[in-house]
Amino acid sequence: MRPGPSTASGWSSRDRAAIRRLLGDVEIVPLGAGLDHRAYAVGDRLVARFGDGVEQEARLLAQIAPQLPLPVPEPVIVGAGCIVQRRIPGRPLLERPRADRVAFAPQLLEFAAAVHALEGVDAPLDDTPPEAWLDDRAGVAVPAPATRLTFIHGDLGAEHVFADGDRITGIIDWGDAAIGDPAIDLGRLMRDFGTPGDERARFYAICTALEDLDYGVPLYVENARAALAALH
Template sequence: MEHDVRGVVRRSGAGIAGDVVEPLGRGLDNTAYLVDKAWVVRFPADPEALDVAREGRLLREVADVLRGIVAVPEPVFAAEGALGYRLLPGVPLMLRQPAPSITSTLAKTLLALHAQPVERFAGLVPVDADPPQLWLEETRAMAAELELPEAARFLEQEPPAPAERLVFSHNDLGAEHVLIDDGAVSGIIDWSDAAICDPAYDYGLLLRDLGAAAPPIPAELRDRALFYARCGLIEDLAYGVREYVEKSRRQAAWLFTRTGG
């Protein structure tokens, strides 16, 4: 085992026995373990880049904002470079068709996050304000390695103007980070990329993943949300993870024929 999971949880003072430890997943940013079938313990790949104590404070703030709407991981310890929290029930929304109640919960979640004063999250999250022009340049480079004729017209167009107002948001609200259980949203996970950012971005990711079942997009955000959805779809195809590729291939024709309404 790469990390001393049992030692960390037993020394944390959180009252976790640590008798059973199983690998849960490894990403670019974190390695996660399931402990005693009830707890998640995450270790960042780069402890200097991801401060678990800061993330713990962030998750407590987010839980307060979203209380009564949706659950988020609430940490029980941040120690020795690890973050521990109770496992949320459910499976990722990825590759599943959401019920209207799921769409409604996601809409309420974004409205609640975007309504917060950004000062509340100062020092907890960065500002992520890359202009759409940079997004388009990077997307064109990725698309050059793909066979995606549906995207040709999009890639030739000028990008939308940058956002005039930035908000606090999840900043990576794809379907893989939405948990569902018994037909309802049971949690939203992975807040490592949360930032002060363009409010259209998370709407765009949900549009990319859920298509017509995505939450309604405010009129002033629609053009940029569609832009981000298309960029995100191309990124998924370029990244090459099978589930993402399958999802994005199904969405491509629909997404690249939309006009933004």
Template sequence: MDHSAHGRVRRALRRNAPALAEEPLRRLGEGLDNVAFVAGDMVLRAADEPERVYREAGLLALLAPRLPLPVPVPRFADGEGVLAYPLLPGRPLLGREPGAGAAQQLGRLLRALHSVDPAEVAALVPVEDADPGEWLSELAGPPALVRAVRSAVPARSGQRALCHADLGAEHVLEQDGEITGVIDWSDAAVTDPALDFARLYRDFGPAFLTTALDVYGGLPGAGPRIEFFARCAALEDLVYGLESGRAEYADAARRSFMWLFPDAEPAGTP
């Protein structure tokens, strides 16, 4: 039996969408935890943990009618770890400038998302501590930047909300200046809401963050945590981009150093 992602997707199509079973599979992308393909008008994401896929499908079904931006609406979740949903329009914003209204749109999205009662999703997502100290254990990158992160570690927060928890530019779709969807909810958790703003800050800069927070209604006391998590996430993307050959991640991380590490840039970047 073919246990590759391609083979699992093909079998899932035969079981759940036979009309697409013989459609060509076009590889859409790959992350740390999954591989995505397109068949016809459908995205098929193959992950290694079927139970996690079922939980994500349940979460998306709950969130889709409540959020002000489109999210994938599951067509099926398969026992081999395949999640299928209609292809959303647009391209990821990784390496591109967002439209003029993107910060407002994402601020409204996070206000709605973080307002969901954690009790409603207790069976669908984990509760994660988001202890800044734990983020240091695998921190790597240019020594000057790692030292800068280690010199300013904020205290852990007791704030908790339902979060996307990986809201980077690669998961925000845009077309003609409008955000058309937010994808890949596999890391969603009840955790520190600062995490969702941190990657927006990393990818789009301080003015974007300020606008998103204003529309959201503010997150008092979160500034140091947003900066810390953004710095860690930028170093993580730099290492990932260099080790995987995904230059777009490394390039975006280096760009973010201009505002995340203004005193260390450019000497601290490889």
């Protein structure tokens, strides 16, 4: 989920009312909004997320959390289109200079390998062909469809990796998790952390950098430009 206020005031007022029904008179601060998800900081320790599929996401997190080497959000209240989760400490690594993120690359590659090794995960199928990702500006060949699909995070960028000092404190936003091409995760790690990868990962790294370039938020644009310079 990307930063910025909710673009629908109706969502905001309904969401705030729902949070207060669940938790009482608490401080609520908008954290960000995606196409169909909204997130709010609730006090100092909780985050409330609304949107399509959040209850399924809560079930997914409960299933995968014990099997992963890094923390993921812990739902404490689920229902009525809302998850209330314990807030992950630290800040997203997207806020750090690209050169400072390199130290986290080996641990994140190990994490991605652990995610891709999970079996029997109840997640939707994403068999979108690579050509659907292609941007005319990419300047790279379209790879063949993946021959092996695995469980993937689906949006494993630096904005979703939280750290406190030199310690990764959690991987957030599992709303795009699916059974899909593992190169999608590896591409975002290549884009944001300079991890090694094959041409499939490079294809997704470039396509997602161009997507972030168009998003227009300065932090994302700066990161995308740096990534494209390194990838070309």
